[in-house]
Amino acid sequence: MSNNEMARMKFYCDDQRCIECNGCSVACAEAHELPTGVSRRKVITLNEGVEGKEFSTSVACMHCTDAPCEQVCPVDCFYIREDGIVLHDKDVCIGCGYCLYACPFGAPQFPRDGAFGTKGAMDKCTMCAGGPLETNSAHERELYGQNRIAEGKVPMCAAMCSTKALIVGSADEVAKIYRTRIAAKGKGVQSAPYGWSKAYSN
Amino acid sequence: MKKYLFLSIASLFLASAAFAADSQIWDAMRIQNIYGYGQVESLGLGPLFTMLQANYFAQIFLAVLIGVPAVFLLHYLVIGPKVFSHDGKKIYAFSIFNRIVHQVAAISFIVLIPTGFIMTFGSYFGGGEFVRMMKDLHGIATISFGIVVIPMFLMWIKDMLPNFDDIKWMMIVGGYLSKEKKPVPAGKFNAGQKSWYWIATLGGMVMILTGATMYFLDFDIEMVRSMTGLSQIDLLRVAAILHAFFGMLVVALFFTHVYMAVFAIKGAIHSIITGYKEEEEVEILHSSWYKKLKKEGKI
Numbered sequence: 001m002s003n004n005e006m007a008r009m010k011f012y013c014d015d016q017r018c019i020e021c022n023g024c025s026v027a028c029a030e031a032h033e034l035p036t037g038v039s040r041r042k043v044i045t046l047n048e049g050v051e052g053k054e055f056s057t058s059v060a061c062m063h064c065t066d067a068p069c070e071q072v073c074p075v076d077c078f079y080i081r082e083d084g085i086v087l088h089d090k091d092v093c094i095g096c097g098y099c100l101y102a103c104p105f106g107a108p109q110f111p112r113d114g115a116f117g118t119k120g121a122m123d124k125c126t127m128c129a130g131g132p133l134e135t136n137s138a139h140e141r142e143l144y145g146q147n148r149i150a151e152g153k154v155p156m157c158a159a160m161c162s163t164k165a166l167i168v169g170s171a172d173e174v175a176k177i178y179r180t181r182i183a184a185k186g187k188g189v190q191s192a193p194y195g196w197s198k199a200y201s202n
Numbered sequence: 203m204k205k206y207l208f209l210s211i212a213s214l215f216l217a218s219a220a221f222a223a224d225s226q227i228w229d230a231m232r233i234q235n236i237y238g239y240g241q242v243e244s245l246g247l248g249p250l251f252t253m254l255q256a257n258y259f260a261q262i263f264l265a266v267l268i269g270v271p272a273v274f275l276l277h278y279l280v281i282g283p284k285v286f287s288h289d290g291k292k293i294y295a296f297s298i299f300n301r302i303v304h305q306v307a308a309i310s311f312i313v314l315i316p317t318g319f320i321m322t323f324g325s326y327f328g329g330g331e332f333v334r335m336m337k338d339l340h341g342i343a344t345i346s347f348g349i350v351v352i353p354m355f356l357m358w359i360k361d362m363l364p365n366f367d368d369i370k371w372m373m374i375v376g377g378y379l380s381k382e383k384k385p386v387p388a389g390k391f392n393a394g395q396k397s398w399y400w401i402a403t404l405g406g407m408v409m410i411l412t413g414a415t416m417y418f419l420d421f422d423i424e425m426v427r428s429m430t431g432l433s434q435i436d437l438l439r440v441a442a443i444l445h446a447f448f449g450m451l452v453v454a455l456f457f458t459h460v461y462m463a464v465f466a467i468k469g470a471i472h473s474i475i476t477g478y479k480e481e482e483e484v485e486i487l488h489s490s491w492y493k494k495l496k497k498e499g500k501i
């Protein structure tokens with residue numbers, strides 16, 4: 001990608017480094033003052049108990065290429081920023097759940113705050129980029145959480161990750177770090193980062 | 203009875219409130235969700251749902267919404283309605299119980315179908331508060347339909363079982379392609395009405411179950427999961443696909459039903475309001491039933 005083109009933002013969780021401390025998940029919930037029952041980021045452990053194969057990784061919304069959630073939404077409330085961040089408009093969302101059925105990562109969640117405890121507007125990771133409302137307004141903060149990207153800050157989860165397993169940035173930068181780490185380790189073939197094949201087509 | 207109803211409704215609310223604590227989708231189960239997505243060994247329901255919802259469902263609903271009424275408009279213009287004398291004798295066809303059950307179902311459908319369409323074409327309505335309200339109405343109408351669907355299923359099942367008349371009826375499409383008034387082979391209900399009965403009751407139950415699955419979203423239906431071997435998220439995908447598929451059938455037959463009752467057979471709708479059908483109408487359109495009633499000396 002050339003420099004004058006908008007960089008494409010990606011998440012990368014290095015499963016060799018993740019120590020399952022859940023710090024990212026807690027930091028996210030606190031930073032955005034999420035409603036109870038919503039956890040935008042979650043640490044999961046795969047192949048639990050299988051020797052040599054067990055690993056932990058942190059997942060949230062991956063901000064996919066050709067985002068499936070955006071394709072299925074009956075009210076078209078998603079919009080994809082030039083830098084690839086997938087956001088949605090909570091004032092338009094009807095809480096139908098379709099985006100969850102389409103999502104490969106189980107990212108969309110639904111607080112039960114509609115009438116009679118029905119599913120309210122969908123909530124998911126915004127890569128700390130807020131929503132369609134006025135940037136850094138109280139209304140935006142209340143509905144979507146902090147807009148750290150607008151302030152030039154790293155998303156909360158990656159900023160506080162103690163082992164620097166969780167990284168977020170432009171595709172180029174992330175790829176560079178990923179290659180450096182493999183080279184430094186100097187052994188074995190590492191498969192692509194977990195979830196990438198589903199989330200990113202380039 | 204009231205107490206039972208209250209308890210079951212209250213427990214449903216509790217179940218949906220408990221979801222945060224013990225989630226079938228966002229907790230440990232999230233791993234299965236991610237793992238199963240589009241993998242060769244999985245059913246690939248995620249990509250399947252995405253493909254269908256993104257490219258086909260709304261388009262097919264639109265085709266049904268325009269196509270079915272268009273065919274009937276053509277039928278009305280070319281062949282025209284059947285008109286039977288409303289001055290002759292009347293035959294008592296539907297008890298007060300039949301009529302009440304039918305009316306509750308009818309009102310429910312009059313709410314369910316437009317609100318379903320509004321959700322399906324939600325982007326044309328701009329989403330937001332209005333479509334959200336329609337979604338809530340859709341859920342409320344499901345409750346009234348749910349109360350009458352089983353009584354309706356039971357009260358008519360004896361008359362709705364298939365028989366030889368149905369094959370003969372199908373061969374001549376119920377006589378609706380001609381203007382002649384020739385006796386049509388059919389009992390109390392003809393093959394067309396029977397098809398609608400089965401789609402409305404059994405299909406309607408599928409609609410209630412799949413709709414409820416999506417409504418409760420995270421409600422642990424352990425039994426269904428272990429029976430089908432599906433994870434909760436795949437169950438939701440199946441529910442969404444079935445809801446759309448059966449929704450199309452229900453809508454297409456509902457339109458047909460309304461056309462027949464209101465337009466194609468002039469005044470037929472009165473029978474489900476007053477309980478009485480016109481003798482001439484029965485003689486022609488339900489000739490086997492007419493003969494049976496005659497033999498039994500009921501007319």
Ligand code: HEM
Nearest residue numbers: 096315318319321322341344406409410413414416417449
């Ligand atoms: C027998 C008829 C029907 C019944 C009993 C039924 C029931 C339900 C229920 C209980 C829900 C969940 C509502 C919620 O989440 O708040 C639902 C959702 C939905 N239904 Fe229906 N429905 C019926 C017919 C239809 C038809 C004909 C259509 C389309 C034209 C339709 C389209 C939808 C859509 C788009 C949703 C959105 C998914 C959701 O909100 O979860 N439904 N239905």
Ligand code: SF4
Nearest residue numbers: 061062063064069103
């Ligand atoms: S991870 Fe899920 S919610 Fe996020 S962009 Fe991809 S499909 Fe949409």
Ligand code: SF4
Nearest residue numbers: 073093094096097099
């Ligand atoms: S829940 Fe909201 S964002 Fe998700 S598909 Fe439905 S309307 Fe769109």
